Amino acid sequence: MATQALYRRYRPQRFSEIRGQEHIVRALRNAVINHREGQAYLFSGPRGTGKTTSARILAKVLNCEQAENGEPCCECDSCVAVQRGTSYDVHELDAASNNGVDAMRDLIEKASLGTPGRHKVYILDEVHMLSKQAEAALLKTLEEPPPHVVFVLATTDPQKVSETIRSRTQHLRFHLLPMDELEAHIRWVVEDAGLVVSEAAIEASLEQDDLDVVRYDEFVEALIEHDPGRALTAVAFAVQQGRDPRSLTEDIVGHLRDCFLSLMAPELVALPDQKAAVVAEQAGRLGAARVVRAMEKLGEILIEMRHAPDARLLIEVAFVQLTHEAAASDIGALMDRIERLEKLVAAGGGAAVPAAPLDPATGRVQLGGGARRQSPAAAVAAPPVVAAPLVAAPLAAAAIVDTPPAPADAPAADVIAPAPSALAAGSSLDQAVARWAADIVPTLKPLVRAIYSVPKLLGARDGRLALGAPNDAHRARCEQHRGTVEAAVAALVGGAVELLIVTESGDTGDDHDTTDGHSSSTSNVVALHPAGAAHADEDIDLDDLVDAPPESVVTPIQRLAQAFPGSELIDERR
Numbered sequence: 202m203a204t205q206a207l208y209r210r211y212r213p214q215r216f217s218e219i220r221g222q223e224h225i226v227r228a229l230r231n232a233v234i235n236h237r238e239g240q241a242y243l244f245s246g247p248r249g250t251g252k253t254t255s256a257r258i259l260a261k262v263l264n265c266e267q268a269e270n271g272e273p274c275c276e277c278d279s280c281v282a283v284q285r286g287t288s289y290d291v292h293e294l295d296a297a298s299n300n301g302v303d304a305m306r307d308l309i310e311k312a313s314l315g316t317p318g319r320h321k322v323y324i325l326d327e328v329h330m331l332s333k334q335a336e337a338a339l340l341k342t343l344e345e346p347p348p349h350v351v352f353v354l355a356t357t358d359p360q361k362v363s364e365t366i367r368s369r370t371q372h373l374r375f376h377l378l379p380m381d382e383l384e385a386h387i388r389w390v391v392e393d394a395g396l397v398v399s400e401a402a403i404e405a406s407l408e409q410d411d412l413d414v415v416r417y418d419e420f421v422e423a424l425i426e427h428d429p430g431r432a433l434t435a436v437a438f439a440v441q442q443g444r445d446p447r448s449l450t451e452d453i454v455g456h457l458r459d460c461f462l463s464l465m466a467p468e469l470v471a472l473p474d475q476k477a478a479v480v481a482e483q484a485g486r487l488g489a490a491r492v493v494r495a496m497e498k499l500g501e502i503l504i505e506m507r508h509a510p511d512a513r514l515l516i517e518v519a520f521v522q523l524t525h526e527a528a529a530s531d532i533g534a535l536m537d538r539i540e541r542l543e544k545l546v547a548a549g550g551g552a553a554v555p556a557a558p559l560d561p562a563t564g565r566v567q568l569g570g571g572a573r574r575q576s577p578a579a580a581v582a583a584p585p586v587v588a589a590p591l592v593a594a595p596l597a598a599a600a601i602v603d604t605p606p607a608p609a610d611a612p613a614a615d616v617i618a619p620a621p622s623a624l625a626a627g628s629s630l631d632q633a634v635a636r637w638a639a640d641i642v643p644t645l646k647p648l649v650r651a652i653y654s655v656p657k658l659l660g661a662r663d664g665r666l667a668l669g670a671p672n673d674a675h676r677a678r679c680e681q682h683r684g685t686v687e688a689a690v691a692a693l694v695g696g697a698v699e700l701l702i703v704t705e706s707g708d709t710g711d712d713h714d715t716t717d718g719h720s721s722s723t724s725n726v727v728a729l730h731p732a733g734a735a736h737a738d739e740d741i742d743l744d745d746l747v748d749a750p751p752e753s754v755v756t757p758i759q760r761l762a763q764a765f766p767g768s769e770l771i772d773e774r775r
Contacts (some may be wrong), residue, residue, distance in 0.1 A: 213270050220386050221378035230271030233262050239371045241343050241352040245359035246375025256324045256353040260291040263320030290318040297327040302334035308341045312350050321350050329361035330352040336363050343369045417456035421483045432520035446512035454499050460484035461492045629696030633666050649682045665701035668727050
């Protein structure tokens with residue numbers, strides 16, 4: 202004699218035996234009691250929540266000969282036939298394997314035929330797997346169903362069911378059982394079946410992660426530690442144990458959802474107390490922003506996995522981007538860095554420490570280990586490093602700042618550009634002149650920065666910072682934002698500095714004393730030749746001009762290389 206499986210032995214046969222779905226039971230029983238049952242239902246929810254079981258119970262009670270208070274008797278011929286699967290009134294169809302239009306047309310043709318009972322019930326499981334043609338055929342029947350037919354559509358993914366079909370059904374959503382109710386039901390089954398089960402086995406059945414060799418907290422720790430090597434190792438181990446990359450990604454997203462709920466609504470976390478405490482501790486270290494970003498990123502690759510030739514590659518790339526900031530290209534990575542810096546500042550920390558050590562030969566993060574990290578003390582004690590390789594192609598713009606020449610015998614590595622603090626010596630005006638291009642202009646708002654990036658810095662004159670606009674129209678635009686820029690300058694240099702904005706002809710637009718009716722604009726011209734006035738232009742004979750020797754022509758790239766000794770030319774087009 203074959204042994205009956207426990208899930209079949211203890212499958213609910215009445216609405217009252219269903220656990221954890223009181224809202225579903227109440228809606229269906231009231232509909233049956235008041236004879237207001239619908240002609241099409243959509244049952245959605247995770248696997249194992251009782252969708253098909255509830256559909257069978259509904260089919261039994263709709264044809265039961267002795268139904269009472271919305272419950273089937275489970276003793277009449279109709280109820281027994283439904284339980285045995287031999288009823289002519291109930292037809293079940295797996296839409297995952299019968300998703301073609303031919304199977305749906307055959308079902309629709311049979312739906313119009315008569316039935317021994319009061320209702321003919323069609324249960325379509327995994328209805329979201331139907332093809333577009335099959336959905337169109339089903340929709341026609343749902344719009345004008347025969348009066349004796351009831352459709353029950355079951356799915357684990359209601360979003361994939363077309364909106365036109367969902368709008369013609371009563372949508373009932375099933376959910377997983379609470380942990381305390383699931384534990385009580387398991388203990389009842391163990392006692393009723395006379396089984397000998399240890400407490401450890403019961404706890405393991407409640408915590409499915411313990412039965413799985415894959416520890417999802419390893420992925421969370423990799424995110425916390427910014428360790429891509431740890432994440433890749435966890436992915437490799439899971440795949441070696443036979444885990445499918447897609448199902449692995451779904452489970453990781455589920456674990457991250459528990460982390461998110463533990464931060465936002467701890468009462469909604471459906472985990473045992475011990476496991477919930479571990480998840481809450483991890484979520485606190487990871488932070489809400491990074492949890493959401495990880496779920497969004499993994500959710501995106503779940504969509505891409507449908508047509509990807511190598512699904513494992515997608516999850517590996519996603520975790521590298523989530524754990525290695527230099528590999529990330531989205532705004533979420535920038536927000537994560539800002540959040541970490543804010544926490545560091547709030548904690549009274551110093552400069553940010555790199556998440557993982559860099560390989561000096563390649564400039565990339567050393568994957569596979571976050572143990573060798575530079576301590577904050579070592580980071581402070583380390584000497585400043587000037588490592589700014591010259592990117593010459595494509596060359597968009599270059600600002601060359603004159604610096605004092607280094608001694609001829611000084612090594613190239615010792616030539617370090619002066620820090621802003623070193624340029625800040627002297628009066629407020631001197632500081633403003635020295636820090637204008639490097640420190641002041643970049644801090645302005647985008648529109649103001651764009652306007653004030655055009656005028657030339659002419660230096661200090663008459664106690665003001667002089668700027669040369671290309672024309673009167675641009676000078677007028679600069680005048681509109683003069684107050685904003687002067688406030689920004691004062692905030693940086695610690696003192697008020699007035700701007701003097703002139704055009705190339707030296708006209709400031711200010712009122713000045715005039716002589717013989719002419720404006721004294723020459724007083725506004727900044728001396729560009731401190732050694733003396735330039736000589737008057739001389740007549741030049743074009744026949745005397747000769748081409749300069751090629752070796753005397755210095756290109757802009759060569760000038761930049763001379764200004765930055767020891768720099769390296771890198772071609773980004775390769």
